[in-house]
Amino acid sequence: MVSNSSNSYEVAIVGGATAGLSAALTLGRTLRRTIVLDGGEPRNKPAAHAHNFFTRDNTPPSELLRIAREQLQPYDTVHLRQAFVTTAAKEGNGFVLGTESGEQFFAQKLILTTGVNDDLAPIPGLAGLWGDRVIHCPYCHGYEVRRLPVCVIANGEAAEHYAVTLSNWHSGITFLTNGENRISTEMQEKFKEKGYKVNTSPIASLERSGQGVAIQLENGELLETGAVYYRPEKVLFRNSLAEQLGCEISPEGVVTVNAVYETTVPGVFAAGDLTHPGLHQLYMAAAGGHLAGTNANRILTQEAW
Numbered sequence: 504m505v506s507n508s509s510n511s512y513e514v515a516i517v518g519g520a521t522a523g524l525s526a527a528l529t530l531g532r533t534l535r536r537t538i539v540l541d542g543g544e545p546r547n548k549p550a551a552h553a554h555n556f557f558t559r560d561n562t563p564p565s566e567l568l569r570i571a572r573e574q575l576q577p578y579d580t581v582h583l584r585q586a587f588v589t590t591a592a593k594e595g596n597g598f599v600l601g602t603e604s605g606e607q608f609f610a611q612k613l614i615l616t617t618g619v620n621d622d623l624a625p626i627p628g629l630a631g632l633w634g635d636r637v638i639h640c641p642y643c644h645g646y647e648v649r650r651l652p653v654c655v656i657a658n659g660e661a662a663e664h665y666a667v668t669l670s671n672w673h674s675g676i677t678f679l680t681n682g683e684n685r686i687s688t689e690m691q692e693k694f695k696e697k698g699y700k701v702n703t704s705p706i707a708s709l710e711r712s713g714q715g716v717a718i719q720l721e722n723g724e725l726l727e728t729g730a731v732y733y734r735p736e737k738v739l740f741r742n743s744l745a746e747q748l749g750c751e752i753s754p755e756g757v758v759t760v761n762a763v764y765e766t767t768v769p770g771v772f773a774a775g776d777l778t779h780p781g782l783h784q785l786y787m788a789a790a791g792g793h794l795a796g797t798n799a800n801r802i803l804t805q806e807a808w
């Protein structure tokens with residue numbers, strides 16, 4: 504298929520959630536012919552509400568994106584499409600994208616905002632409670648569970664990190680190491696001082712129990728708690744687009760970007776969770792998308808000047 508005016512854009516954004524729609528807003532306002540291709544699976548989809556987002560605290564994630572899409576409607580150079588992009592390659596002065604359904608799109612600049620996937624441990628019941636009673640980020644959901652007893656599924660440094668972070672929200676936390684305890688001796692002393700418990704039994708299953716969670720341990724104990732903190736050991740890219748394009752992946756496993764959110768491949772920008780090893784917040788995604796959009800526009804303008 505060849506490039507024509509209907510499938511050719513100045514900028515293509517792959518991923519149309521917080522980072523992608525933020526980039527699209529900037530590109531609409533800078534008059535850029537832009538296509539947003541989105542698979543419709545934002546990372547925070549399982550959560551009932553998004554928190555800690557200026558002016559939109561406690562808003563359902565789907566509502567945030569609905570407002571973002573609605574506010575893009577006046578910008579007639581921006582086109583939103585539901586599509587999953589499977590291939591990306593350099594072609595001439597730009598890039599060609601191929602979708603699962605066989606469509607092709609051409610663009611002078613690309614912005615990757617495809618986020619990451621949480622690689623959840625295979626504990627029965629965990630996935631069904633993820634984003635609901637099993638939470639990972641106290642800045643996102645800590646306030647809502649502040650008065651509840653909580654368990655933390657974590658071991659070693661991850662448990663130590665949670666212990667310090669959560670100490671301002673909770674006392675009397677139970678840590679479930681799900682096997683041999685790898686928490687340092689020094690920290691175990693501190694845990695005792697704080698009244699934290701450590702249970703090393705492997706976890707058999709989690710299930711909803713009223714407003715909370717029942718945790719069945721393999722040693723026969725049944726723990727009832729209000730909420731569970733758990734952070735997946737790994738977050739994974741949702742596709743191989745960055746690798747297909749030859750973008751550098753940092754030792755932390757994220758796409759390397761410079762101060763203007765351009766990757767190591769000129770003309771390819773990236774923003775949102777896939778560019779941060781840790782700062783996985785809606786703010787950061789929105790800010791990154793905005794900067795990627797601004798700089799894609801700036802470079803297009805300079806090239807045309």
Ligand SMILES: Cc1cc2nc3c(=O)[nH]c(=O)nc-3n(C[C@H](O)[C@H](O)[C@H](O)COP(=O)(O)OP(=O)(O)OC[C@H]3O[C@@H](n4cnc5c(N)ncnc54)[C@H](O)[C@@H]3O)c2cc1C
Nearest residue numbers: 518520522542543544546547554588618634775776784785
């Ligand atoms: C359970 C949970 C709750 C959270 N709650 C909060 C909160 O309350 N407050 C907060 O600040 N942060 C919260 N976060 C973090 C927040 O969700 C992320 O920081 C944010 O979603 C990152 O936005 P993003 O645009 O980079 O990626 P995402 O939101 O993950 O969006 C990526 C988009 O790209 C699409 N996509 C992926 N691959 C392709 C492809 N090949 N082709 C087309 N489209 C593709 C996906 O379908 C998706 O729509 C939460 C995270 C989780 C896991």
